Amino acid sequence: MSMVIAAASIALPRTADTKATTVRLAGRAARETLSAAGVSPDSVGMLINTGVYREANRFEPALAAMVQKEVGINLDYLADPVPNAAFSFDLMNGACGVLNAVQVAQAVLDTDSADRILVTAADVHPGGRADADPDYPYADLGGAWLLARGAEPGVGFGAVRWGNGSGPTGVAGYLDTATMGGEGRRRITVKRRADRVPRLLDLAASSVVAYAQEQSLDLRRSLLLSSRPCPDFASLLAARLGLDPASVLAPGTPGEDPRRSREPHTAAPILGYLAALDRGPLVAWEQVLFVSVGAGPSVACASYRPQGA
Known part of the structure; x- marks a missing residue:
């Protein structure tokens, strides 16, 4: 089975004087990705969030669930029962996190457990403004990939x-x-x-x-x-x-x-x-x-x- 990038997007803070949050950046990148692919949030079977640095140093609950809510993916388990109800989780491995998520997504698509998988990545300064801290090395930046089965054999990852x-x-x-x-x-x-x-x-x-x-x-x-x-x-x-x-x-x-x-x-x-x-x-x-x-x-x-x- 082949797995391709169906669409992708990045998200930056909207204005220099507005504090960024990982959930909003990841959520905006995800929504723009789904829009570019021409599919609805309810078509996503799994969301994997890979960001590390977060506003207010927040680590619980899993930010993937918050991103899922921000994007509006299968929020009503009664209206959207299994197998359409999406599953989301955090996968944290620093700079390698997105490629680790690709490996997980390949395994999930191989089992027909989902048709589309959304991978999000966002890092922000704990204070919400990376440019206000000259010693902080990372950008306030979010991104998203929509992964799906390829139509041609041998293409994709x-x-x-x-x-x-x-x-x-x-x-x-x-x-x-x-x-x-x-x-x-x-x-x-x-x-x-x-x-x-x-x-x-x-x-x-x-x-x-x-x-x-x-x-x-x-x-x-x-x-x-x-x-x-x-x-x-x-x-x-x-x-x-x-x-x-x-x-x-x-x-x-x-x-x-x-x-x-x-x-x-x-x-x-x-x-x-x-x-x-x-x-x-x-x-x-x-x-x-x-x-x-x-x-x-x-x-x-x-x-x-x-x-x-």
Whole structure:
């Protein structure tokens, strides 16, 4: 069975002086995605939310249920009984979360438990304004993919492979209860090691080579869509792999200075996919290769064959 991206969208805070929330950003991206696909919220059989950083450092209840409500997906279990009643849950694995959700979605579609699966990703500063905290590295950004069965054999996502690198995490985000005082709902401590980028670059490059060998992919005929641990990560990865820089894409947050923009983090694969579509038809490439690296250090790779390629 093949699984394709039926539609995708991203969502940014509407105004610079308005506080963002993960539920609203993920919900808006999801609604726009469903509208682009021309399907109703009730057609979604499962929602997987992968965002990490949240307003007010909220972790319970599961934000996926709140996003489901925000989008209006099967809210009345009496009116929309099983098998139409949707199931939602959070899946948190940092920068790799969206590709982990793809792996789960493949298994669900294989069992005919759902026809369409919505994957959402949104991160916001706990205080609701990333631009008000110069030390916070991530963008206030939401994204959504609608995943469905492909009409052609062999199109869409291939196998998802993920793993971990050795050594310390390189990135740690946590609540420093010893110093926060009454500001705990509006602050987060994020520490990143000075050697984080070289170590993530090593992990990304070795993982891409291993994945290409395992899946018999020609990297010279592939478009790589990467996460963005630093502004020049795409060019660094291209150089490390000996590829044309035009074949590696890791876009920054829309509307920001690309040299200083914050890391898209969880929604990076969705942002990269849309940026690739803006450059031209994906069928110009034999396949797309998603690669995400982040804290852990962890990595996830997944190939994607466009329809018509």
